[in-house]
Amino acid sequence: MSYTEEVLKHFRNPHNQGQIPNADAIGEVGNPLCGDIMKIYLKINKTEGKPDLENDKIEDIKFETLGCAAAIACSSILTDMAKGKNLQEAFDIKKTDIVNGLGDLPPIKVHCSVLASDGLKVAIQNYLKKYQVLDNYPAIKSFQVKECIH
DSSP states (O other): OOOOHHHHHHHHSOSSBSOOTTOSEEEEEEOTTTOOEEEEEEEEEOOSSSOOTTTOEEEEEEEEEESOHHHHHHHHHHHHHHTTOBHHHHHTOOHHHHHHHTTOOOGGGHHHHHHHHHHHHHHHHHHHHHTTOGGGOHHHHTOOOSSOOO
16 A cells, blocks of 8 residues: 555645644544544634634634544645635545645545545534534534444
8 A cells, every 4th residue: 555645745744734723623523443533623714793604714724633644635635625725615625635635645544535535524513513504504413424423
């Protein structure tokens, strides 16, 4: 199994690693089969009034990941992709976006990209729950992570 240079770059020097004190939302996911755990922290530049998927933007995003090189690299590149995006754009980041951004992953490690994407989705769900507006967004409310912790 070999990793691309991009995977190694994000593993050796992860971007946006750490916590955000007083984060607006946190998403935590894990894979019981491999033991990887990811925590995604969001700071949202919120418009006035209730949360708005199109206008509220991710001002800062950080992660804590306990896992393999692929898990750390996926978390790192996910934060690069999501920072500055509105909540809908961030929610729409897919595992294929992460894999492509890293220049590919070995098939046995693709689940790490799913975990990263799911962690961000859970954080966004938690943000909408916090303001009691999750019911207004059925597509986001219906998202469920399979085989994880939260």
